[in-house]
Amino acid sequence: MNSTSDEIKDDYNFISEALIDIYDQIMRIEESEIRKSQFKDITAKELHLIHTIGLHDRKTTSEVSRVLKLSKGTLTANLNNLEKKGYIIRMINQQDRRIINLGLTSKGRLLYRAHYAFHRQLVESCLKGFDGSDIRKMRQALVNVEKFIDEVSSK
Amino acid sequence: MNSTSDEIKDDYNFISEALIDIYDQIMRIEESEIRKSQFKDITAKELHLIHTIGLHDRKTTSEVSRVLKLSKGTLTANLNNLEKKGYIIRMINQQDRRIINLGLTSKGRLLYRAHYAFHRQLVESCLKGFDGSDIRKMRQALVNVEKFIDEVSSK
DNA sequence: CTAAAATAGTTTGAAATTCAAACTATTTTG
DNA sequence: CAAAATAGTTTGAATTTCAAACTATTTTAG
Numbered sequence: 001m002n003s004t005s006d007e008i009k010d011d012y013n014f015i016s017e018a019l020i021d022i023y024d025q026i027m028r029i030e031e032s033e034i035r036k037s038q039f040k041d042i043t044a045k046e047l048h049l050i051h052t053i054g055l056h057d058r059k060t061t062s063e064v065s066r067v068l069k070l071s072k073g074t075l076t077a078n079l080n081n082l083e084k085k086g087y088i089i090r091m092i093n094q095q096d097r098r099i100i101n102l103g104l105t106s107k108g109r110l111l112y113r114a115h116y117a118f119h120r121q122l123v124e125s126c127l128k129g130f131d132g133s134d135i136r137k138m139r140q141a142l143v144n145v146e147k148f149i150d151e152v153s154s155k
Numbered sequence: 156m157n158s159t160s161d162e163i164k165d166d167y168n169f170i171s172e173a174l175i176d177i178y179d180q181i182m183r184i185e186e187s188e189i190r191k192s193q194f195k196d197i198t199a200k201e202l203h204l205i206h207t208i209g210l211h212d213r214k215t216t217s218e219v220s221r222v223l224k225l226s227k228g229t230l231t232a233n234l235n236n237l238e239k240k241g242y243i244i245r246m247i248n249q250q251d252r253r254i255i256n257l258g259l260t261s262k263g264r265l266l267y268r269a270h271y272a273f274h275r276q277l278v279e280s281c282l283k284g285f286d287g288s289d290i291r292k293m294r295q296a297l298v299n300v301e302k303f304i305d306e307v308s309s310k
Numbered sequence: 311c312t313a314a315a316a317t318a319g320t321t322t323g324a325a326a327t328t329c330a331a332a333c334t335a336t337t338t339t340g
Numbered sequence: 341c342a343a344a345a346t347a348g349t350t351t352g353a354a355t356t357t358c359a360a361a362c363t364a365t366t367t368t369a370g
Binding site: 216217227228230231232235252253255 | 347
Binding site for chain 1: 317320321322
């Protein structure tokens, strides 16, 4: 297929606009889907936190607050809520008792998997009809975004 | 190029993970870049609102609150802030004096363009080395996401 | 070996953001 | 023209966030 530079420019504009708008909708839909299920007490932010804590990582509070760029105080408050609701547990690290390692309860792991499944569904529908090399290209595009973000942040 | 179904599955996982993580970073970097410029008093949420108000649309408060899914009260508060800081103006609609039409000041338009330029830069770096048909594919992927979102929201 | 410094996480108090409901002003409807 | 509907604002409460002060523990330096 052949494309003029004007057509490419239109695509760039379309893609820019779409990206600006889509994410908000994804966040919202992600939250509303999860709240239709057994997890009625979970917000999009909490989903994000559950995802960051992860299935097997035993991350510390400081690690998570660094990754999510939340102050430690804010994170403590968020963890209190999720602990009360039964999604996470705090484990005192026995090598260094200042440190709290974070883990998901079985309910938390269930939620993690439901959230992940939703994202998989989204990605699958997004790449419907794409072949292996198309998908490789999509992946490259995301790597490029990550590189762009790194460059901008470090400059 | 040939790809086994396993390799495709890996790509799907990679893309899912990347999507979950990237958006937060984009929001943050977008805000921090804009705050390095002359627009030091603007948050990511305000950027989003400025973008929605748009350059030429003269949208009403209700329209904007519907698009952004904010309550009217919240939007009024946000608009008060942006008005105080000189980015937007409210115009009473003379055909129907209950209605407020929203517009950007010249400062607001400058900010709009800076924000848009940043997104264009991001998209350009993301699609670096892609040809017309690759870009068409990216565009299709975004259309698919939009369709997915619509289906999920309406079901 | 111990006192001082550093580190991990929590608590606290204030500021900002959000929402729903009540309210004001205006227009539409019956 | 009175009642209902609509657009936007105000209000008060709930939630979220942050930075700074604080507690508990470990590391470092003399």
